[in-house]
Amino acid sequence: MTSLLLGAALLGNLGISVTAQVILPRPSQVRFDSVDYKNILNWTPPTTNSSLQYNVQWKIYGEPEWIDVPGCQKIRKHHCDLSDMTSEPREWYYARVGAVSVATSSKSAWALSPRFSPRWDTKISPPVLRLNVTEQPAIVVRVKPPRDLVRKLHSNLYYKIYLTHPSGEEEVFDMKCCSHKLTLKDLNHREEYCLQAQIVLPLQGKHSARSSLKCVTTL
Template sequence: MLPLCPLSYGEADWLDVGGCQGIKQLHCDLSGVTSDPREWYYARVSSVSPSTSSKSAWALSPRFSPRLDTTISPPTLRVSVTKQGIVVRVKTLRPQVRRIHRNLRFKIYVTSSGGEEVHSKHA
């Protein structure tokens, strides 16, 4: 089991993260409690054996920043044909990532079947 606790840099108290206590998975989503892009955080984890009540020492993560350490995944696209033309809709990223990267912009490119770029648009 891996209880996981983030700490905002400079704070004295560790915060129990809901959904990250007593888990068997080797990962846990901390984005809901580490969403302030101005803060630095730490995480710590220990292993616990319920059958013997044994507990390991805490392992401490390196300091991390949501703004600097968040990986931005590619957006998804949906193309539809309307009476007005062909419309490309960009599905935005998770709200936590959008909050951290407020100035995030998309570039949409169009290419012909021959592989030559036809047009690009900043969105």
Template structure:
């Protein structure tokens, strides 16, 4: 009887020891998603709640391909985002990203997967900036599109320029990709005008929002 009790105690102690060394199951990252502005494609996520000191591992793949690939510079990181622009640069392709978390006190989490991402359809196109030079009866409009967009789609861009007078009447002008300047002549002397601009990508049927109004008074 004594031997049986001793054996039970030993087994119980071993079981408790094993249980004490079983690592806690780590929840995966949450809300994994691409956020893309002007073809700068960044994967974002939120951390799981059961560990305060986490490291993340990011992979990507093309839709339809079987192999997942590590993202250079995003292995064992502590920030909650990873720039995948370099590996998701073809606007015609569709991509996935996924993230796994690891904590010193637990095992590595399962992978958390993003929704399918298409740069052409999902990126947000920023409006251009405007710089105005004013004379007595003219306004020279200089258009500056976002630099990443210029690098990606320079020869496919058009600009719509909107001239709004003090009564609210609006007139639209179109500017080709190969020019960044538009001269608006024969305006009313001492008149006050506001201008806005918008980027158009005709081949993709995409456009930006309008820029904020920039207003001037003629000399």
């Protein structure tokens, strides 16, 4: 202890200041939020200091090398889009975030995300339902799914159409993805029918919530 005090005093006499290196706390709550295979990494900043910047890296599970995410180096925002890097549904991924202080150049340790699977962790948005009534009487059903989902998995999804009759009975129809329309016939005149649609991904064992209920009255 005496030698340490003497050393510090000697450095002080020589005009040399000794400054302890400041280590930033790491970001917290690092996680992927994925909807329709748009995979966004989010995190909570370690402090309220507005001078912090962030660096983001990613890797495939089992691979040793971490890779910088283009467009997510020295950023001030608290999220980063990793959809292009994590585009293979069958792979598992990790990401990590480090904070850097512009004012002091101090750095945090890396904060690691939980392991992420696009196939199992993404949430599927409900489709948009469009209805037209014709004179038969019939209802023409058109379904508009999320664009990103169709672009990625159009051959592996279909729709369930739920038709609620005036009696309260529910009837279910299957509709292929990207079909132009589904026509529901043999309906009663001047009766109200209500419909919902749902996206189904059978290979993933996933489905969306039902769309909002839409009701129409036949002619």
